[in-house]
Amino acid sequence: MKSPGGFASIEDFFAAFTDDVGGLISYVDAAGRVQYASRALAEWFDAPADAIRGRTLAELYGAQTYAQIAPWTDRALAGEDVHYERQAMRRDGTAVWLSVNLRPHRDGRGKVLGYFSCALEVDELMRTHEALGRALDELATHIENTPLAVVEWSADFAVKRWSPQAEAIFGWTTDEVLGRKPGDLGLVHAESVETVRALTRELAEGRQRRNRMLSRNHTKDGRVVWCQWYNSALYDDNGRLTSILSLAEDVTARMDAEEQLRQAAVNDSLTGLPNRNSLAARLEHAILRVNRSGDRIALLFIDLDRFKKVNDTLGHAAGDEVLRQAAARIRACVREVDSVARLGGDEFVVLLETDVRPDTPGIIGERIRAAFGSPFDWKGTEVRCGASLGVSLYPDHARDSAALLASADEAMYREKSAG
Structure with a gap:
């Protein structure tokens, strides 16, 4: 066979090719003896290529290393393509990662005559791979934590x-x-x-x-x-x-915390009713609406009678419970369209802004008085608190929200003073 590239023989061409590739290239026969070694492989063993030829892998690598690679070489001699990576030691004692490929060589009838071996140094690649693995492990840890x-x-x-x-x-x-x-x-x-x-x-x-x-x-x-x-x-x-x-x-x-803050801004924390700020906003909105429609709105100002005595004799916990029960009773006396608010202390307000007829405030006021005729319960003890009411109408008694509330307050105190 004529050698390519002007080489004297095909062997010279093959030697030049493997030397240029730079890998640790060899051919090992079926008996496990090296029949060809590239220049790089010879340098690895720090020996001339001729000194390597004919020697077994066990002789070249030593018993310990050979025991590690024998399972792979046995598979190649059994006819299997093999790839593996291992960390090897150079003659100077430094470690390097090798990527090794073994390819069986067969005759025309398929009999395995030996195998070709090519090992490439992939130290930098393995360091990168290990660094990537560590980074992925760290990322996985972060994801888990x-x-x-x-x-x-x-x-x-x-x-x-x-x-x-x-x-x-x-x-x-x-x-x-x-x-x-x-x-x-x-x-x-x-x-x-x-x-x-x-x-x-x-x-x-x-x-x-x-x-x-x-x-x-x-x-x-x-x-x-x-x-x-x-x-x-x-x-x-x-x-x-x-x-x-x-x-x-x-x-x-x-x-949930933000919703609680929003509720605290507009609702009374003790009774859950709208607070003074919420009432003011609703009242302003109602006044704007009736100014356009020509309708009427009404305020009922409610103050509990004898409430201070409850706090003084039974304590503030009892007073708080009476306020909660009072709020529930007032709410039960009004219509779905009406609003009940707690101004603070023992003062409540009912806002009537829908279908307010001349007798509507009086009807609802009587319901509330009747509801307060029954005693409240504090841990089995009957607690009696009546209710004084004052009514104010818009636009009959006031022209703005503050005046309307003040008018209802004055009417309530007139009733309380009258007994």
Whole structure:
């Protein structure tokens, strides 16, 4: 056979080729003896190539190292393509990672005559691989320990990744959610469905690469939780959406606290009734409305009789309970369209702003007086508190909300003074 490239022989060409490749290249026969060694392999053993030829691997590597590689070389001699990686020691004592490929050599009838071996130094690659592995381990640790749920969705919004914190927040295990969509799980509350659809569509269609949203979600056991979602779209090199990575924070406690603050701003914490601020806003709105319609509104100002005696003799806990029961009785006496508020202390106000006829305030006032005719109960003790009422009409008795409230207050004190 004519050798290529002007080489004197095919052997010279092969030697030049393997030397240029730079790998640790050899040919080992069926008896386990090296019949060819590249220059790089000879340098590895710090011996001339001729000194390596004809020697067994056990002689070259020593018994300990040979015992480690023998399972792979045996597989190659059995006719199997083999790939493995191992850490080897150079003659100078430094360690290096090798990526080794063994390819069986057969005759025309398929009999294995030996194998070709090529080992490449991949130390830098392995260091990078190890660093990447450590980074991934650290990331996995962070994902497991973060208070945020980590959820990865496929391009068609099926679950691909479901972190331990996602299990903790929503209740479903990873096995229960993989491959399933939010609709399959009932994950999104009905009130948040449209918001979630709109924002995920922005990501899916490439109009946004990341967004955030606040939504109500269902848990496996049927509870409703508020979650703040931080979403990022991931694309391939061609710009196609591959997945969406979401971080979800359970903000139910925060939302509940904010709702409590909102309620505290407009509601009385003891009775749950609207407070003075809420009454003022409702009264202003009612006055604006009747100014346009020509209707009438009425205020009933209610003050509990003998309430100070309850506090002085039975204590403030008893007084608080009487106020709660009084609020419930007043609310039961008015119509659904009417408003009851607690101004503070033992003072309540009823706002009548719908279908107020001349006799409406009197009818409701008598109901309230009758309701206060029965004693209140404090741990089995009867507590008696009456109610003094004052009525003021708009626009008959006042032209603004402050004057209307003052007029009702004065009317109440006239009744209280009259006994």
